[in-house]
Amino acid sequence: MAAPRIGNVLCRISNCNFTSVLLEKINYSRSSTCLLQIRHRQAFPPAAWYVKRKTTDLDENLTKENEEFLDDVMKDVYRKRLDRVFSPLEDGPWKRNEYNRYTRRTGVLAIKIGVVPQWTKEGKRFTTTMLQIIDNHVIRYTPPEKFMKSAGWKPWWGNKYGVAVVGALSTNPRIYTKEYNNLFMESGVPPKKKLTRFLITENAAVQPGTPLNAMHYRVGDVVDCSAKTKDYGFQGVVKRWGMKGMPKSHGVTKTHRRMGTTAGGKFKGGIWKGKKMPGLMGNRWRTARGLKIWRVNTKYNVLYVTGQNVPGNTHGFVRVMDTKLPLRKPAPDNPPPMPTWYPEDATEPIEEEYFDKDLFQFTEESVKFAEGKK
């Protein structure tokens, strides 16, 4: 998107033909932090790749029997495809590469289901957030060369990353449009309620239709969780920025929760950009980085992740990825499953739960301190 725009500007300035501009040689700079505050809900035109999801009306005058028959057909079609078996007619499973320090794997699309306390073996309490991974499948993979030509590409990503689209929560295709359902033709899974894309390197490419589950991560791994924060709507300055307001009494009239002065006089010259004011609060993308996985439940696909600060409400979608923090991301000498975990990888039978070595398990005896230790 950005490249043609800058190219057009250059053409106008230099009065030349558009094709004569060498786009590869332009240095793009990413704009620094935006100080503009969002005061009101804004509506933008839908993106170029957007397809309409929901059908406008479901007024098919079907009898109950017919509806049940359609449901049975739908289940029959998809149940077979969920256990993906590669037939010789299809292209076989893709080649699996080794992990190196530049690799970025796909993430998973989880649901936040609550916050619970846990204890270490020294009896220290801390809180963990539980993230459940329901029905995750890879829907599409786009290699870097193809992705660079697409509309969703940003120049500062360079040519390193391809895109894996991951979907969660299988649904009935009847409630969606034909265009939306066609997105899932390649992977052969039922249409998903929610889709996201993850930037991945070429050696971590995943075949469409591959299921992702909690075994994608191991206990002790560190992840980043990004989600939309709680939507508080239009809020005043006391709640939104934590300003103090003014006293409740002692002659104060009509300014108990207002922000006071907006600007200094003389040299400061009016209101500065980025002044903290009332406006829309929350409902923005935020990332909590460097959260350790303490415990994994493989039966219900639940991850226990450090802290209670994963953004959003309970039952909100959370993008869980390998961390970007250089010292805590998976090291090449202890590589994570690449590109994801497959059932045939398991050398031992899978246990129902995996615990971190420092985590207290509730089947153990109570914590006791030794005499000499302090």
Next chain:
Amino acid sequence: MASYSRRILPCFWKTTKLLTFEDSARRVPCRYHQELLPTRNYLLPETVEEHRKSELSKHPELPPSITSENVPADFRFVYPEFLPDPQYDRRDSIRERLEREDMYRRRAVIDIPEFYVGSIMAVTVSDQYSPNKENRFVGICIDRGGVGLRAFFILRNVVDGQGIEIMYEMYNPTLQSIQVLKLEKRVDDKLYYLRDAPQEYSTFPFDMDPIPVPKGSTVPVNKMKVQLNPRPWLERWERQDLQGVEDLKLEQRFYDKAAKVAKPWEKYDLMKWYRENTNEEERDSIMQEVHQRKRLTDIEKSKRKTKLAERKR
């Protein structure tokens, strides 16, 4: 009224169905109106449950609900922390199930007895800063709360003329033993007013002998009335509907203000009650599960005891 009906009637005639809010929103000529409408950035618990049970997913089936247990009627007052969170937007069936599983495991290791607000208890915890790495505290339970793994209770006692309160987490692994010295209930749910009462009401000796309750008898209710100290207080006790307190002997203006601030209609607020509680079916199924697990762990514990006794012989 007339103009209102005139405006609606043609719509009836055209569409032959009542216009919902979403329908009317669609008819607004703004281009991106759908995106301006307030949206939810999380799912409702019903939809999540639907997807978990959906045949399209490979989600594990939940174990069948237990119905054959004969649960005593007051069983849920003994194990209140197993019931779902009173905040309805924090409930989730899988989280509660996994949390309960942890609680059963912990209860199999240490014995957490039946107790209520007003019971006198002795608690031993491991403490790395005390000389023998252990700390025992005796006191009256003045509050009990929390749900799931964050369940807690507060003990109060007076040591060397200084009132002391300690909050214990019931599933904390540093907790070594809980002993109920005197099992009884009080008339109130919370006994925070003991802070403003004379110290003899909350003084208990640390070498107190346990007073056993005869088997088969119901838990006794202590109807003692406490005489509070004169004002100033930590809270306005006259505004709380306290049963276990003698006449406060205040001026009439305090009672007038209390009557003005009181919310007597809250106990008739059905919606509020509905939000804070779960339905009876769900509550009973959880209690049956707890009862069954308790029965099984009791059997295991008795087996272990007999084995130990045989070894000693």
